[in-house]
Amino acid sequence: MLKGFIFFKTGKIPFVINNYRMELFTDDILLNDFCKEYNSKNNYLLNGQCFDTGISGRIAVFLVEYSLGTTCYLRCYTISMLTKDEHFRFDTIGLQSSFLDDIFRYKYNYLDLVQSGYxxxxxxxxxxxxxxDMNDLHYEFTFRIGLDTRLGLLENFDKKGELILPLHTKQIQECYNITQVFYRLAMFMTSLANVPFKQITLYNKGAKAGWxxxxxxxxxxxxxxxxxxxDFNVxxxxxxxxxxxxxDSGSKITKSIxxxxxxxxxxxxxPQRFMEQIVSFEYLFDKLDRKNAQNTRFPLKQELTHMFxxxxxxxxxxxASSEKTSEQIxxxxxxxxxxxxxxxxxKNDHNIQYLMLLLDNLIKNMSLKWIGFSTEDILNYIIL
Known part of the structure; x- marks a missing residue:
């Protein structure tokens, strides 16, 4: 739970945040003015201070998805290391994730480097x-391993790998878009929906500025x-x-997998996930074979057979033949x-389990083809 206050007009409104839901409370008429101004708005910023480390408040910026009454539902927020009322500056974001560590082969790279004498x-x-490229901007990220003793060996002793990415707009919305993209990368690579980051750090000129x-x-x-x-070829x-x-860095997917x-x-x-598999299959089939996807005389069974x-x-x-398998699905x-x-x-029907796992692999193969990989590349790709 996080406590603090937001700046509004010439005053301050106290808040409590629990599970990214900010509850505002005060007897002041200032809260009524806040509700009148923001209850009809979506995706807006609030500035304030939080008191998570003692009596000295730290600078915080909140991106609010929407508000209902005195409750603000947060999309994300940043907290500065600074306790003074100064402008919160950052130019780089650092993502720590055990899933990204696996994808970028942290353990194997670590062993290779240590054995080489580093x-x-x-x-x-x-x-x-x-x-x-994202949102018409060109980025380049670095996957970094190891510790910098200039910051102190115990500065982040639990850190393994870190994905470092310089920012363009240096705004909280850009940070959110970046986290969405790399979260989705981890989802695709591991075939899991729940692949959270361990910590996200903000840097300014190489020094830690906040979170x-x-x-x-x-x-x-x-x-x-x-x-x-x-043996993954990163x-x-x-x-x-x-x-x-x-x-696609937003919630609407029109071009990406x-x-x-x-x-x-x-x-x-x-049953719900099975239907979502069918939707994903249809989406990819439309990308790969637009003519047949738009043909009403080319039903789901023929689409599945064609892809198998x-x-x-x-x-x-x-x-099992492609026709029989497609008929079962x-x-x-x-x-x-x-x-x-x-x-x-x-879970008690092994045939349904087999069909769903088969659909997962089919969707993964279709996704790789839509991305632009050759048949040989797809055959050599790891399947999870």
Missing amino acids: NLAIQPIDVYRIPF FYCPLCSENILSGYDLYFH MKYIPKILNNIAL PLGHLGDFDSLFS NEFPHLLSNTK KELRRTIVHGYSYYYDF
Whole structure:
């Protein structure tokens, strides 16, 4: 829980934040004026101070998604290291995530560097530099491992890898867009919906300036996917995948690959996720074969058959044909959509589990093709 106050007109309004919901409270007429001004607005900024480290307030900026009465629902916020009433400046964002560590092969790079004679407890090393474009702006991020002893060895002793990215607009909205894109990158690479950041740091001229907080952050979840990326060619796959994901940094997806069908361990096998898989398949089929996608005489079964024939390796270890498999998926969709039956527990039906895992792989292959990878690249890509 975070406490503080926001600046409004010539006064201050106290707040309490819990789970990114800011509750404002005061007997002053100032709160009524605030409600009249902001209850009809969306996506606006508030400036204030928070008191999370004692009696000295630190500068804070809040991006409010929308307000209802005296409640502000926050999209994200930043907190400065400064306690003085100074302008909060930052020019770089640093993302720490155990999932990104796995994707960028932190453990394997660490071992290779140490065996080569590098002392990563003295000076950090940039392992990858990868450019990408987002919102008509050109970026280049660095994946960095190691500690800088000039800041003190225990300054961030738990830190492993960190993704460092210089900013253009240096605004909180840009930080939010960047976190969305790299969160989606981790989603696609791990095939999981819940891949939170551990910590997001803001820097100014190389020095730590503050922190960025959003619902995509959590310290309670750890990854365990490093084995899958043992032989992963980062420089071959990540630039293309990231550039595609960055085509859509907002909530509406029109150009990039779909990710809404991904789930966590609790929702891996459910009727809802199966239907989301179908939506993602249809979205990608429209991208890859617009003519047949718009043809009303080319139903779902034919679309599925066409795509399974496009990626025959998906059924190479089974006796089922593409036509039979497509018929099973089509029939499962029909029984759910038209209410002929409802499956309360997909986990007990092994055939449904197999079909859903097969759909996941098909969607992953179609996504890689839409990104622009060749058939050989797709066959050599790791499948999670």
